[in-house]
Amino acid sequence: MISTVKNISLFSILDILVVAFIFYKGYMLMKETRGIQLLKGIVLIFALIPISQLLNLTVLNWILNKTITIGVLTIVIIFQPEIRRALEHLGRTAFVDKHIFEDEEIMEKVITEIVNAVEILSKSRTGALIVIEQKTGIGEIIKTGTELDSVISAALLENIFVVNTPLHDGATVIRNDRIIAAGCFLPLSNNDVISKKLGTRHRAAIGITETSDALTIIVSEETGTISLAMNGRLIRNYDKDKLKKILVQIIKRRQNKKTTLKGRIKSWIKPENNNL
Template sequence: MEFMHIANSAIKGMTIWSVLDIIVVSYIFYKGYMLIKETRAVQLLKGILLIILLIPISDFLHLTMLNWILQRTITIGVLSIIIIFQPEIRRALEQLGRSAFNENHILENEAEYEKIINEIVNSVGNLSEQKTGALIIIEQKTGLEDIISTGTKIDAIVSAALLENIFVVNTPLHDGATIIRNGRIAAAGCFLPLTSNNDLNKKLGTRHRAGIGISENSDGLVIIVSEETGNISLAINGKLTRDYSKEKLKAILMRIIRIRYSRKTALKEKVKRWRKAGKNK
C-alpha cells in the first residue's frame, strides 16, 4: 500500500519536463548498454548489479559483515568502474563528438567519391589475387591525425596503381596501414593499435587485429587483405566481416556512402527550413 501511495503521488506530480527527463535518462542508459553490448564490460556490469542487489538483501537478513563489505566495495568501485570502462567511455565521448556538421575529412561530391572507391576496390582485388597483404583505412568523421603522424605522409591522388605499389612486399611502406583522407592518400606505413578483444579467432593475424583495433577507436572503414589466403575483409565499429569479392566490397562501401550522404542532405534541408521559418516570423 505504501508503494502504491508513493507511485500515485509521483504520477500526480509529473509534468511534461518529468516525462522528458525520464525519456532522456532512458535513452542514455539504452545507448550505454548498446555501447558495451557483446564486450567484456557486460560481464563486469552484471557483477556490479549483483553487488547492488545483495546490499539490501544482506541488510534485510542482518548479515552485518557482508553488508559492510558490499557497501565499501561499491564506494571503491566508482573509481574502479572509470578505470575498467575507460575504452567504452572514450568511445562514447568520441561518438558524441561526431557532429553531423563536422565532416572536414569527407568529400562533398558523391560521384567523386565513387571514383575513389572504384580505384580502391580495383587495387584490393588485384592485391587479393596476388595474395599481397594490405590494410587501407578510409577516414570518416573521427580524425586520424595521430595515426597519420606515425607513418610517412604522402598526400597523393588515390589510384589503384599507387595503392598496389605501396603494398609490394619488402618495400618500406608495405607493412603498415594506408590512410585515405578527403579523397587523397594521406599517409602510408602507419602503426595502428591492436584490438584487446580476446574472443577473436586465433587464426587472425596482426594485420586483422590492427584493423579491428582502429575500427573500435574510430568510425573509419577498414579494408584488409590477407597475406596468407588473399581473402578481403572489412572492419567497421569493431566488427569484422570476411570473404568479400570486388563487387560485394564496392556495393557495401557505396551503400555506406549513400546512407551518409542522404542523412547529410536531409539535415541540410531541415536546417534550411528552420532558417526560412525563422525569417518568416
C-alpha cells in the same frame, strides 16, 4: 493545480525516458566487450548488499558498502575504454562534420582505384590494410606512419604493400582523393568476441573502427580473402563488385546524412547498421 500536476507528470515521464535511453545506449556500446562482464559484477555487488543485511553478515555488508562508497571513481577507471568510446560516438553524431567528397565523380574514381588494387592484392595473396578516413579525423594515426600526400592509383597501392618494402607493414590511410600516409600503426581491438582465427591485421582493422567512423579494407595474406571493417564489426568474403557497391553506398549515405538537430537525434536513436 490540475495543470501543474499534469506538467509534473509529463516531465517525470520525460525524465524516465531520457534516463532509460542513456542506459540503453550505454548497454549497446558495452555489448560484446569486456565491459559488459564488469557491469554484471557491479550489479551483483548491489544485489548482495540487501542480502548481507538480511542475513546479518556484518563484515560482508561493511565491505560491500565501502566498495560502493568509492564506486564512482572505480567505475571511471574500470570503464575508461567504454566511456571514451561512448564520448567519441556522441561527438561523431552530435555535430556537423566535414564533407568527405565534394564531387561524386571523384568519389567513384577513388573507389574504383581502391577496389582494383584490392582485387590484384587478393589474387596474389599480398596482405594489405587500407583505412578510408571519414568524418572523424585520425591525425594521430597518420603521424605514426610515413606521410605521402599522393594521388590515389591502383598501381601505387599495389606497390606500397609489396612484401619486404619499407611501407608494406602497416596501414595505408586515404583521405578524400589522396593517399595521406602509409606504414601507420593502428590500435588493436580488445573485443574478446573476435575469432581467434583472425590475426593482428584484422584486429587492428577492427580497432580503428571502434574509435572512429573510418572504413578499413583488409586483404588476408594467408587466404587472399577481402574483408571490410566498420563500426567495430568485420564482414568477410567480399569480391571486387560487392566491395565497390558497399563502399559507394556507405560513403554516399554518410555524405548526404542530415546534420539538422532532428537528423542527429534520429542517428542516436537508430544508428547505422553495424552488420553492413
